Amino acid sequence: MLRxxxxxxxxVIVFLDRLEANIARVQSLIARQGIGxxxxxxxxxxxxxxxxxxxxxxxxxxxxxxxxxEVFVDAGVCDDYLLTxxxxxxxxxxxxxxxxxxxxRLAVVADNDVVLRGLSEAGLRHSRDIPLLIECxxxxxxxxxxxxxxxxDLARLALKLPRIAFEGLMxxxxxxxxxxxxxxxxxxLFREAGIKLPVxxxxxxxxxxxxxxxxxMTEHRAGTYVYxxxxxxxxxxxxxxxxxLQVRATVVSRPSPARAVLDCGSKVLTSDQYYVQHYGRLxxxxxxxxSALSEEHAIVDxxxxxxxxxIGEVVNVIPxxxxxxxxxxxxxxxxxxxxxxxxxxxxxxxxxx
Ligand SMILES: Cc1ncc(COP(=O)(O)O)c(C=O)c1O
Numbered sequence: 001m002l003r004x005x006x007x008x009x010x011x012v013i014v015f016l017d018r019l020e021a022n023i024a025r026v027q028s029l030i031a032r033q034g035i036g037x038x039x040x041x042x043x044x045x046x047x048x049x050x051x052x053x054x055x056x057x058x059x060x061x062x063x064x065x066x067x068x069x070e071v072f073v074d075a076g077v078c079d080d081y082l083l084t085x086x087x088x089x090x091x092x093x094x095x096x097x098x099x100x101x102x103x104x105r106l107a108v109v110a111d112n113d114v115v116l117r118g119l120s121e122a123g124l125r126h127s128r129d130i131p132l133l134i135e136c137x138x139x140x141x142x143x144x145x146x147x148x149x150x151x152x153d154l155a156r157l158a159l160k161l162p163r164i165a166f167e168g169l170m171x172x173x174x175x176x177x178x179x180x181x182x183x184x185x186x187x188x189l190f191r192e193a194g195i196k197l198p199v200x201x202x203x204x205x206x207x208x209x210x211x212x213x214x215x216x217m218t219e220h221r222a223g224t225y226v227y228x229x230x231x232x233x234x235x236x237x238x239x240x241x242x243x244x245l246q247v248r249a250t251v252v253s254r255p256s257p258a259r260a261v262l263d264c265g266s267k268v269l270t271s272d273q274y275y276v277q278h279y280g281r282l283x284x285x286x287x288x289x290x291s292a293l294s295e296e297h298a299i300v301d302x303x304x305x306x307x308x309x310x311i312g313e314v315v316n317v318i319p320x321x322x323x324x325x326x327x328x329x330x331x332x333x334x335x336x337x338x339x340x341x342x343x344x345x346x347x348x349x350x351x352x353x
Contacts, residue, residue: 002340004333009250009314010264012325012332016341018244019226019334020052026208026225027056033211033220038062038082040203040223043323045348046332047075049226054078060105062203062221066095067351069106075347079104082201082221084135084170086115086143093122100128107131107199109170111143116158123163132158133170133199136186139178144171148186155195168197172221173204174214183216206235227322230281231274245332246283246316247325249298251309260309262290262298264317268328269293274321283316285309290317 004013030037036059041050050061050072060080063069069083080103087096087108096119100106110116110132123130134151137144145151151169158166169186171179183200190197202214203221205228211220224231227245228238247269249262269280271293279298282288287304298317302308309315319325326332326346334342 004248004335004338004340005314007248007333007340009248010262010268011248012268012329013246013248013316013335013340014227014332015244015246016334016336018242019049022226022228022238022242022244023052023056026222027053027058029208030211030220030222031057035211035217036060036219038201038219038221039226040064040084040221041068041072041348043223043226043326044332045071045326045346045351046344047072047077047347048344050075050077053226059219062223065352066092066099067353068348069099070095071348071351073099073102081106082133082170083108084172084203084221086110086112086135088115088118090118090122093118094125096130097122097126097128100130101126105131107133107167109133109135110154110158111135111137111145113154113157116154116161116164120161120164129163129165131165131167133168133201134158134166136169136171136182138171138182139175140173142172148182148189151186152189152193152195155190156193159195166195168199168201168218170199170201171203174202174207174210174217176210176213180213183214187216205232206237208237224323227326229274229322230278230318230320231276234276240283240318243283243318245322245325246318247280248314249317251311251313251315252297254308254311257308258301258303260288260300260302262300262315262317263296264298265296266293267295268325269298269317269319270321270324270328272321272324274324276320278320280320281318282309283318285315
């Protein structure tokens with residue numbers, strides 16, 4: 001029997017009780033709204049966890065990149081996927097079509113006519129219809145058409161192009177009031193134009209507390225909720241006790257009374273601050289923050305902590321952004337009651353193409 005103390009550091013652990021509770025809680029939260037739960041796998045990148053999400057009642061899965069999708073389709077986790085990324089060029093659209101032939105439904109998004117036409121040509125090459133959602137930017141400032149009118153124009157083109165099966169709209173993340181205003185107007189515009197919107201797909205873990213404000217959504221895509229992290233605690237959607245993924249790290253130096261150095265740097269935690277200060281928290285030392293990172297060192301500021309960790313002690317770090325930690329590590333260890341129950345390879349780690 002392997003105990004958690006037996007793991008060499010740095011090691012990524014997942015508290016299985018917390019993981020299971022997070023999956024169950026969010027599934028029932030979304031189901032209570034009467035909409036579909038379509039978890040985003042980019043947080044864990046592990047087919048076995050997606051299987052747990054499906055068994056809990058998810059309607060399907062979301063992937064961001066084709067490479068992730070290939071891993072999950074190979075694993076046979078489910079047969080209904082949404083790929084929330086503009087897919088450009090014949091190399092990628094051919095991969096998409098091959099994957100579409102292996103599942104019941106594979107929908108994809110587009111926010112411009114170049115992507116739409118490329119998908120249509122690929123559909124013709126492979127004699128396959130591709131379900132499509134128009135991606136809308138409702139305030140995040142990333143991909144997405146900029147207005148409900150632009151969404152309608154692109155939908156009209158999608159309806160004209162061969163092999164495109166227009167299904168609706170998608171956005172990330174739900175924010176009030178922008179998303180609400182954008183989608184209320186969009187739904188009205190589409191209704192007046194006589195174009196049906198069977199799918200309106202919203203997303204984001206921080207938005208889970210305000211699902212009721214978005215009655216036009218038919219499904220919700222959350223990812224980070226399976227593990228949670230400092231950002232989710234700050235956004236008020238999770239507590240420290242809901243943080244399932246933690247990084248076990250050894251205190252390798254105490255150069256001064258208020259400073260500890262851990263053996264996990266940016267090559268484990270990443271330097272993604274994710275809209276909050278610092279680079280992570282020490283779970284068992286409230287007030288201890290990771291104030292700086294170099295590649296293999298995490299600098300912990302202990303100023304606010306009276307009881308301080310010793311050299312050689314192993315501490316648990318709650319990262320700012322758990323999704324990027326997943327992508328940096330080969331495996332995560334599932335832990336229950338101090339025992340390592342299993343080790344999952346992070347199968348879609350690094351699948352960014
Ligand atoms: C398109 C899309 N949908 C859903 C999600 C999931 O959001 P969260 O990680 O906040 O749960 C993301 C996260 O990056 C995303 O990019």
